[in-house]
Structures are given as C-alpha cells and as structure tokens.
Amino acid sequence: MTEFSRFTPLVQSLPATVPFVGPETQERQVGKPFRARIGANENGFGPAPSVKDAIRAGAEDIWKYCDPENHDLRAALGAHLGVPMDRIAIGEGIDGLLGLIVRQVVLPGTPVVTSLGAYPTFNYHVAGFGGRLVTVPYRDDKEDLEGLLEAVRRENAPLVYLANPDNPMGTWHSAQSVAAFADALPEDTLLVLDEAYCETAPPDALPAIDRLADMPNVLRLRTFSKGYGLAGLRCGYAIGSLGTITSFKKVCNHFGVNRMAQIAALAAVNDQDYLRSVCERIETARRRLYRIGRDNGFEPLGSATNFVAIDCGRDGAFTSQLLNALMERGVFVRKPGVPPLDRCIRISVGPDSDLDIFEEELRNVMVDLS
Amino acid sequence: MTEFSRFTPLVQSLPATVPFVGPETQERQVGKPFRARIGANENGFGPAPSVKDAIRAGAEDIWKYCDPENHDLRAALGAHLGVPMDRIAIGEGIDGLLGLIVRQVVLPGTPVVTSLGAYPTFNYHVAGFGGRLVTVPYRDDKEDLEGLLEAVRRENAPLVYLANPDNPMGTWHSAQSVAAFADALPEDTLLVLDEAYCETAPPDALPAIDRLADMPNVLRLRTFSKGYGLAGLRCGYAIGSLGTITSFKKVCNHFGVNRMAQIAALAAVNDQDYLRSVCERIETARRRLYRIGRDNGFEPLGSATNFVAIDCGRDGAFTSQLLNALMERGVFVRKPGVPPLDRCIRISVGPDSDLDIFEEELRNVMVDLS
Structure with missing residues (x-):
C-alpha cells in the first residue's frame, strides 16, 4: 500500500x-x-416534532451554502444562554471543536492532561497534533479534580480536558467544584470543559454561564447531539471569552457547519x-x-x-x-x-x-x- | 479583547x-x-426531487450518529466511478478535505504552489498551517501548467493545487494536458486536482479515473455542492491511491460528515x-x-x-x-x-x-x- x-x-x-x-x-x-x-x-x-418539520422544510433550500457566520443560531443561543453572540462559536460537533482547540495549543511534545479513560476522541486529536497525553486516574468513578490540577502544574501543561457530567461514567462534580477548579488553574492553561450532557444534569452541576465566561483560559463545549437529539447533524458550540472564541476564526472551516445543522439547531433552541x-x-x-x-x-x-x-x-x-x-x-x-x-x-x-x-x-x- | x-x-x-x-x-x-x-x-x-425526498425521510433517524465509515456512500460512488470504495475518502466538502490534505503535508515554511487568483480557501488552509504560498500567474485566463511545474521544481514544493475546470475563470485544460502535468510532477509532490466542476465539464477535460488512480501523489477532489446541487450539506470526496486515501483516517474527524449529507449524497449518486x-x-x-x-x-x-x-x-x-x-x-x-x-x-x-x-x-x- x-x-x-x-x-x-x-x-x-x-x-x-x-x-x-x-x-x-x-x-x-x-x-x-x-x-x-x-x-x-x-x-x-x-428531536422535537418542530425540529423535524424544520429539517423537512429545509430540503427546499439545501442548494445554498450555509451562513459561515452561523448568525441566526448564535443569536438564538446567545439569547437563550444570556451571553452576547460573539462569545459563541459553532462547530461540527464537539468533536470538530476539540480538533480546532487542540490544533491551536498543541505542538509536537506538548503535554496535555486528561483523565485515564475519558473521551477517546479528544485523545485522538492530541495524538494527531503530536501532543503527549498525561492521564490521571478516576477517583471513586469521578474525574479527579485535584489530581488533574496537580498534573497540570507538574507538567506545566497548556491544555486540560474535563467532562462534567462525565462520560463514560455519568458522574458529575458540583458547579462550585468545577468553578474552583477553573479558578485554581494557571492562567496559561486552557480548560476544555466538555458539557455535552449539560441538559440532563442537575442544575447544581453547572456553573452559571457568567461565572466562567470572562476567563480567557476556559472554553465550555456543548452539543445538539444529546438532549436535543440531533447527533446525526454534528452541531456543537463553544462558549468563552471574546478573544478565545474569536480565535476559532483563524483555523475553522468557515462553511463547515452545514445548513441543515444550523436550521435544525435553531429550531431546537426555540423549542425548550x-x-x-x-x-x-x-x-x-x-x-x-x-x-x-x-x-x-x-x-x-x-x-x-x-x-x-x-x-x-x-x-x-x-x-x-x-x-x-x-x-x-x-x-x-x-x-x-x-x-x-x-x-x-x-x-x-x-x-x-x-x-x-x-x-x-x-x-x-x-x-x-x- | x-x-x-x-x-x-x-x-x-x-x-x-x-x-x-x-x-x-x-x-x-x-x-x-x-x-x-x-x-x-x-x-x-x-437537487433531484428524489434527493429532497431522501432528506425529508432522513429527518426521522437524525438522532443517530452518522456511519463514520461512510460505507454506503463510498460503495455507491465506487460503483459509479468504477473504482474500489477504499480508494475514496468522504469529507466535509472539498474545503474540509483541503484542510486535511494541507495538514498532512505542510509545516511552517513549507512551499506550496498554486495559481495567483485561484481558490482562496486553499490558501487559507496553507496559511493556517504556516505554509509559504508560491503563486503562478494565469496565462490566457487559464492556469499555467508549465509555470506551475516550473515553480514546483524551483521550490521543491511538496504540494501543488490545480483546479480543472478552473474557478474563478471557468476555463479548462484537456484531459491529456492534465495527465501529462501529473506525470511530469516529481513523485514527492502531491497534486491536489480540484474537480469541483467535473459534472459540467466537457468529457475531454477529465482524465479517466484509472489514468491517475494509482499515483500516490495525486488526489482528485469532487463535491456534491455543484452539479448535484447540495452545497448546504457540505459533502465532498477524494479519489486516490489506497495508501494516500487511507492516510485521511489518521487526521479526519471520523463522525464529521453528517448523516443527512450521507443520505442525500447517496440518493444523488443514484439519480444520474x-x-x-x-x-x-x-x-x-x-x-x-x-x-x-x-x-x-x-x-x-x-x-x-x-x-x-x-x-x-x-x-x-x-x-x-x-x-x-x-x-x-x-x-x-x-x-x-x-x-x-x-x-x-x-x-x-x-x-x-x-x-x-x-x-x-x-x-x-x-x-x-x-
């Protein structure tokens, strides 16, 4: 071959x-x-019947490229979450966003911290850019916040991954613990906070949006694949500080989030x-x-x-x-x-x-x- | 900021x-x-009425992730084109495939040859990985094959871009000229042959698939955005040698081509x-x-x-x-x-x-x- x-x-x-x-x-x-x-x-x-209706109606205009600014979806998400829309980036699922984040931080040999047994696709991206994975075992079936923090400090790692709620265990940390973890990180360590399962989590597992929104070293990732039932459309989003969110525009595939994903996700946000x-x-x-x-x-x-x-x-x-x-x-x-x-x-x-x-x-x- | x-x-x-x-x-x-x-x-x-029907029907199962192997679409394309399906990679439009190709070849400073005024998104990806663009002016409103070849040799460039038919001019070279260009390239220069407009081209503008299929240094890119009328779904494909095609699996977002794109593209291939x-x-x-x-x-x-x-x-x-x-x-x-x-x-x-x-x-x- x-x-x-x-x-x-x-x-x-x-x-x-x-x-x-x-x-x-x-x-x-x-x-x-x-x-x-x-x-x-x-x-x-x-997904909601209203979302399926939107998809079916969307077939008519599918000959058009998508809006590379994802304007309407970001506006709806911003209104729903209570953040300005320029603090939101849309991507081809959390998987796509993880790839873009890793690309922006990882050079060959860069240490990256995650939990041993956490999301394999994140690890795949880290390997794909030559990063060196540093793994921390779970403690009591939860990601070990102290252990992750210690590994970040020891390795001087610029990137750490935390899923809350966690996959594959389904466990979670309190909003307070997660916020304290973010606060304790060095400012030059980027926290990827994967909140794919936020919709199904108890409210006290999720820091308020504005609690972390102004930290340039935190990106919260969410998706339409889980609670919203749109896994087949590959649509995720990142919430973060203006500067860190804007950086996605340097490396993303601007027309990558397809039109149907934008249409369906918009309808989904509007059917709470x-x-x-x-x-x-x-x-x-x-x-x-x-x-x-x-x-x-x-x-x-x-x-x-x-x-x-x-x-x-x-x-x-x-x-x-x-x-x-x-x-x-x-x-x-x-x-x-x-x-x-x-x-x-x-x-x-x-x-x-x-x-x-x-x-x-x-x-x-x-x-x-x- | x-x-x-x-x-x-x-x-x-x-x-x-x-x-x-x-x-x-x-x-x-x-x-x-x-x-x-x-x-x-x-x-x-x-797109075809049959394709719109497939999209509308696809709304029902949109809660499922896509098939990361893109099996059915590759099988249909392979049968249609007369190549084994493992010689085809599916991507998030040609734009997405271009990003993956550039990532696999370009390091900071790597010279990359293209025509002056050719596809800006290719240039965006090259810049995004730190490559150095070497541009060759059009000649008589066509991409200048001799000039491109000369620039490749002069720069010892590992990557060259050629669109045939061309965008933005709409002009084209004959199949014979394109094949001769591929033959003349050094074996360690990868030709990205962008054939986005192949469906609307005269037959004698397109080398037969098997003419270039076994060259490890040629990737032909095609899309469902143009002739097939599915720009909104972001689905493109690459045809190449087994080894070069397989390499996409090292760097792609495996679940990146969404389910609706796969469904619609499959229906489109089946409605010639x-x-x-x-x-x-x-x-x-x-x-x-x-x-x-x-x-x-x-x-x-x-x-x-x-x-x-x-x-x-x-x-x-x-x-x-x-x-x-x-x-x-x-x-x-x-x-x-x-x-x-x-x-x-x-x-x-x-x-x-x-x-x-x-x-x-x-x-x-x-x-x-x-």
Missing part, C-alpha cells in the same frame, strides 16, 4: 484509526441490524418545552436502567447524563463477555475502555421498546453466564 | 478571517435579501438521470449568460463550470463599480480577486427568473455608468 512519500513525519507516524467503531460497522459485520441501539449515547427519543419533556423521559429511563441493573445484582452509578454505567462487580473480562453476549442478541451497548472503569457496562437511555429488549436479553445473558 | 495566552505562535500570528464573505452577511448589512443569488457558484436548479437533465439546464443558462454579456458589449469566457466569467474589458476598479451597483439592485454576483482576472465579473447559472433579474439590472447599471 503505497502512500504519498512526503507526508509530515508526524502524520507518517500516526496510525489509521477510528476513536469509536460505529454500530453500522458492527451491523455490517454480523449481517443484520441491532434490535436496540443504546450504545452510543444518542437520544432515542429523537420539548427539551424539558425529553429530559423528563430521560430521567424516567435512567431510573428504569438503575432498576434493571439492580434486578441483576449489579450496582448502577447515579447518572447526570443520558446513559447509565452499571457496575457489574467483576473485571473487564467479565463485562466484555457480557457485552459480546448482548451484542449477539442484537443489543448495541458499550463499556469504558480502561480498568477499573471497565467493570461497568454503559447503556444509553431510549424508548421503552429498546429498554424492554435490553432488560429481557440481559436476563437471558445472565442465565447463560451463570 | 483578551485571548488565551498560550496559543501556538503560528496561531497567534494568524488573522481572524473568512475566505469568502457569505451572501447572508451582505444581506444583513443592507437589511434585505438578494433578489437573485447567483454569486457563490451554487446550483439554483437544486436528474444530474444529466440539470447539466443540460446549466449549459442552456451558460449560453444565456454568454449572450447577456455580449449584449452589453462584453466578452464572456467559454465556461466548463456552472458559472460564467464575463470580461468587462476594463480594470478591476470598473468591475468593482459594476458589481456594487448590481449588489445595490439586489443581484448577488462576485468577481475574481486579483488582476488581471478581476477585469471579469463571475455569474453563477440559475433558473431563468434569476437570470431575468440579472439581465435587466445589468442593462440598468450600464445605462447608469455610461
């Missing part, structure tokens, strides 16, 4: 990889679709009633997942997200066995990648029809494994 | 910019929508009848634009694209005046950015209703200016 001979040494050293194997890939491998798709922390309740109703359904589904876990003798972790990590009480080999058995029975779920987190399986919420299948097949699998 | 203090020196040195000001921005400035949107080389005839009919309408509209140009005493350039560059026979100051007058009358058109190309105005094809407005307002403007 001959490739072009003058790619940069860094690129030549990288593996061709994918942070997550998609469920479609697995479906192609087994030759049939999953019966329950509850593994990728998607929102099976879907639906978001509230969906968050209630997510809460109900979480409780059901807790119950299913306990019914099988497991210990579910309290979750502030649209998924539940269920502690299966044994090692990663056991959860792999359990996961594979579920997959064979048509249930798509995932698990954390590293010990000790990988003693858990991670199940996304979804409609009752999906959870019915999960409940039944988990029972069957447990019988088989016992 | 305080930004984070430890962005890389390169990023700190970059301007916050946009390669193109979007028509929406201009509409917001003047406070009213354009009457004719024929400036961004969009396809005002729009519509593409043929739209290309006929584009050809008819080109002829009308030629005629309008001549009626006003100008000299339209023969075009292989979905736009026509009309030589107004004077300097850039005159065309700017003309352009501004058209914009004030609600007609969105653009012009090339540098002399001598900027003696032209560039008008995208569109439905007769748009060209009616253009024809009438150009006549009015010419009366005013005379």
Whole structure:
C-alpha cells in the first residue's frame, strides 16, 4: 500500500484509526441490524416534532451554502444562554471543536492532561497534533479534580480536558467544584470543559454561564447531539471569552457547519418545552436502567447524563463477555475502555421498546453466564 | 479583547478571517435579501426531487450518529466511478478535505504552489498551517501548467493545487494536458486536482479515473455542492491511491460528515438521470449568460463550470463599480480577486427568473455608468 512519500513525519507516524467503531460497522459485520441501539449515547427519543418539520422544510433550500457566520443560531443561543453572540462559536460537533482547540495549543511534545479513560476522541486529536497525553486516574468513578490540577502544574501543561457530567461514567462534580477548579488553574492553561450532557444534569452541576465566561483560559463545549437529539447533524458550540472564541476564526472551516445543522439547531433552541419533556423521559429511563441493573445484582452509578454505567462487580473480562453476549442478541451497548472503569457496562437511555429488549436479553445473558 | 495566552505562535500570528464573505452577511448589512443569488457558484436548479425526498425521510433517524465509515456512500460512488470504495475518502466538502490534505503535508515554511487568483480557501488552509504560498500567474485566463511545474521544481514544493475546470475563470485544460502535468510532477509532490466542476465539464477535460488512480501523489477532489446541487450539506470526496486515501483516517474527524449529507449524497449518486437533465439546464443558462454579456458589449469566457466569467474589458476598479451597483439592485454576483482576472465579473447559472433579474439590472447599471 503505497502512500504519498512526503507526508509530515508526524502524520507518517500516526496510525489509521477510528476513536469509536460505529454500530453500522458492527451491523455490517454480523449481517443484520441491532434490535436496540443504546450504545452510543444518542437520544432515542429523537428531536422535537418542530425540529423535524424544520429539517423537512429545509430540503427546499439545501442548494445554498450555509451562513459561515452561523448568525441566526448564535443569536438564538446567545439569547437563550444570556451571553452576547460573539462569545459563541459553532462547530461540527464537539468533536470538530476539540480538533480546532487542540490544533491551536498543541505542538509536537506538548503535554496535555486528561483523565485515564475519558473521551477517546479528544485523545485522538492530541495524538494527531503530536501532543503527549498525561492521564490521571478516576477517583471513586469521578474525574479527579485535584489530581488533574496537580498534573497540570507538574507538567506545566497548556491544555486540560474535563467532562462534567462525565462520560463514560455519568458522574458529575458540583458547579462550585468545577468553578474552583477553573479558578485554581494557571492562567496559561486552557480548560476544555466538555458539557455535552449539560441538559440532563442537575442544575447544581453547572456553573452559571457568567461565572466562567470572562476567563480567557476556559472554553465550555456543548452539543445538539444529546438532549436535543440531533447527533446525526454534528452541531456543537463553544462558549468563552471574546478573544478565545474569536480565535476559532483563524483555523475553522468557515462553511463547515452545514445548513441543515444550523436550521435544525435553531429550531431546537426555540423549542425548550420539548427539551424539558425529553429530559423528563430521560430521567424516567435512567431510573428504569438503575432498576434493571439492580434486578441483576449489579450496582448502577447515579447518572447526570443520558446513559447509565452499571457496575457489574467483576473485571473487564467479565463485562466484555457480557457485552459480546448482548451484542449477539442484537443489543448495541458499550463499556469504558480502561480498568477499573471497565467493570461497568454503559447503556444509553431510549424508548421503552429498546429498554424492554435490553432488560429481557440481559436476563437471558445472565442465565447463560451463570 | 483578551485571548488565551498560550496559543501556538503560528496561531497567534494568524488573522481572524473568512475566505469568502457569505451572501447572508451582505444581506444583513443592507437589511434585505438578494433578489437573485447567483454569486457563490451554487446550483439554483437544486437537487433531484428524489434527493429532497431522501432528506425529508432522513429527518426521522437524525438522532443517530452518522456511519463514520461512510460505507454506503463510498460503495455507491465506487460503483459509479468504477473504482474500489477504499480508494475514496468522504469529507466535509472539498474545503474540509483541503484542510486535511494541507495538514498532512505542510509545516511552517513549507512551499506550496498554486495559481495567483485561484481558490482562496486553499490558501487559507496553507496559511493556517504556516505554509509559504508560491503563486503562478494565469496565462490566457487559464492556469499555467508549465509555470506551475516550473515553480514546483524551483521550490521543491511538496504540494501543488490545480483546479480543472478552473474557478474563478471557468476555463479548462484537456484531459491529456492534465495527465501529462501529473506525470511530469516529481513523485514527492502531491497534486491536489480540484474537480469541483467535473459534472459540467466537457468529457475531454477529465482524465479517466484509472489514468491517475494509482499515483500516490495525486488526489482528485469532487463535491456534491455543484452539479448535484447540495452545497448546504457540505459533502465532498477524494479519489486516490489506497495508501494516500487511507492516510485521511489518521487526521479526519471520523463522525464529521453528517448523516443527512450521507443520505442525500447517496440518493444523488443514484439519480444520474436528474444530474444529466440539470447539466443540460446549466449549459442552456451558460449560453444565456454568454449572450447577456455580449449584449452589453462584453466578452464572456467559454465556461466548463456552472458559472460564467464575463470580461468587462476594463480594470478591476470598473468591475468593482459594476458589481456594487448590481449588489445595490439586489443581484448577488462576485468577481475574481486579483488582476488581471478581476477585469471579469463571475455569474453563477440559475433558473431563468434569476437570470431575468440579472439581465435587466445589468442593462440598468450600464445605462447608469455610461
């Protein structure tokens, strides 16, 4: 397999990889679709009917390029969040924004701090720009704020990643702890605060927007993929200080957020009633997942997200066995990648029809494994 | 405006910019929508009815992430083009692919060859990774293949950009000339062959796919934004050797091509009848634009694209005046950015209703200016 001979040494050293194997890939491998798709922390309740209407109507003008300023969406988000719109940048999902942030900070060898077992796509971007990952183990299934801070100081790291609520564990820190963490960081360390799951979190897990908004070294990332149910459209946003937000314009793909994503996200922001109703359904589904876990003798972790990590009480080999058995029975779920987190399986919420299948097949699998 | 203090020196040195000001921005400035949107080389005839149907149907499953392998779209494109699907990479429009290519080749100071006045977004990406642009003037309103080759050799450049057909002039080289150009390049110079306008080009302007497919130093870029009428969905693709195509997996945003783009592009590939009919309408509209140009005493350039560059026979100051007058009358058109190309105005094809407005307002403007 001959490739072009003058790619940069860094690129030549990288593996061709994918942070997550998609469920479609697995479906192609087994030759049939999953019966329950509850593994990728998607929102099976879907977006608002008003959003679907907007998408359908948007087909008519899809021959037009998008607005590279994302004006209307930023205006709506700014009004909703109570910040000026020039403090918001829109990107191709949080994944896209993470890539742009890493690119702006990381040179070959730059130390970057994250938690051991946290979001793989962030790590992928850091590797992609030659950064050196410094990982801090979770403590009590939560990201270890003290440990992260210590690592930042020790390494003089310009970049640190924190997800609150956390993925893959679903746990969270209080708004106060997160704000104190941001305050304690050196001014020349950029905090990427990934709040993908903010809509499903308890209010006291989220610092007020203006609490962090003027710190040039904090970027809060949010998405339309989770609570808003628009994972397929890849639309995320960053909130930060004017200068740090403006810097995205130096490196972004200006026409990268597509027109349909802008249209759908705008409609989603404007339908907060639906978001509230969906968050209630997510809460109900979480409780059901807790119950299913306990019914099988497991210990579910309290979750502030649209998924539940269920502690299966044994090692990663056991959860792999359990996961594979579920997959064979048509249930798509995932698990954390590293010990000790990988003693858990991670199940996304979804409609009752999906959870019915999960409940039944988990029972069957447990019988088989016992 | 305080930004984070430890962005890389390169990023700190970059301007916050946009390669193109979007028509929406201009509409917001003047406070009213354009009457004719024929400036961004969009396809005002729009996508196929079958594609719009697919988009509308796709709203239902938009809560799902996309397939990061872009499997079905690559399979359909491979079958259509007669290449194995692993020789195709999908990206967020050609713009997104250009960014990934530049990132893989360009380090600070790397010389990169392009034509003076060619695609600004390519130049934006080169600047964004610290490359040094080496520009070659057009010759007779065509990209100068000999000049480009000479610059590549002189600079030992690892990357060269060529659009065929060309934007902003609409001119083209023969398949034979392009293939000879590729053959003549050093093996360690990567040719980015931008074929955004391939669907509207005469057949003899496009080398057969297998003519260049096994050259590790050639990537051909195509898009669903032009002939297929899907600019709003940001979906482009690269065709190349297995190794060079596989390298995209090292740096891409795997879930970056959104689900709706995949769905719509797949439907578009599967409706070649519509593409043929739209290309006929584009050809008819080109002829009308030629005629309008001549009626006003100008000299339209023969075009292989979905736009026509009309030589107004004077300097850039005159065309700017003309352009501004058209914009004030609600007609969105653009012009090339540098002399001598900027003696032209560039008008995208569109439905007769748009060209009616253009024809009438150009006549009015010419009366005013005379």
